[in-house]
Amino acid sequence: HYELLFKETGVPDGFMIYEDFAYSKGLYCSPKMFNELIFPYEKEFISFLHDHGIDVILHCCGDMREAIPSFIDIGIDCLQAMEVKAGNDIKEIADVYGDKICYMGNIDIRALCSHDRQTIKDEIIPKLDYLKANRIPYVFHSDHSIPGEITLAEYKDILEIVKQNYYYDTKVKA
Numbered sequence: 001h002y003e004l005l006f007k008e009t010g011v012p013d014g015f016m017i018y019e020d021f022a023y024s025k026g027l028y029c030s031p032k033m034f035n036e037l038i039f040p041y042e043k044e045f046i047s048f049l050h051d052h053g054i055d056v057i058l059h060c061c062g063d064m065r066e067a068i069p070s071f072i073d074i075g076i077d078c079l080q081a082m083e084v085k086a087g088n089d090i091k092e093i094a095d096v097y098g099d100k101i102c103y104m105g106n107i108d109i110r111a112l113c114s115h116d117r118q119t120i121k122d123e124i125i126p127k128l129d130y131l132k133a134n135r136i137p138y139v140f141h142s143d144h145s146i147p148g149e150i151t152l153a154e155y156k157d158i159l160e161i162v163k164q165n166y167y168y169d170t171k172v173k174a
Helices: 002-009 030-039 039-051 065-073 090-100 118-131 153-166
Strands: 013-019 056-061 080-081 104-105
Touching: 013 039, 013 080, 030 039, 030 065, 039 056, 039 065, 056 065, 065 090, 090 104, 118 153
Parallel strands: 013 056, 056 080, 080 104
Antiparallel strands: none
């Protein structure tokens, strides 16, 4: 079906797979069971997408740390959301897996909802500093959906904090 879809509409720039394989206390089943029953099919689909030049983001809530080696093995390009409340810590994860995968998220939504600029900076800046210093591929994102209680002005301020503390100046100076 995707072959026909791509032929008729074009190949997308990327693909996001939503698979909540975990809950707050860990995986829904053992990594062995995932590797036997689910991941061979995921790997086949991801290989198909890669054959079309499409990078794949996996969204997985909960404590999915035990499955990260399998996510890398099946070809996931980027792991998203890395929920803080479930025990995920991007610095600890990146210490183990480095740049074998790109990371997206792990900014605690509870800090963002505090509406306190210093609390927000304290959540964001140490993580960005670590990732930048270690050249870990990262896309800024919260560890969950942005709720309506965060105003547009607050979110723009959050993005400005990120911009000032993470992104490199890509302009080449003569």
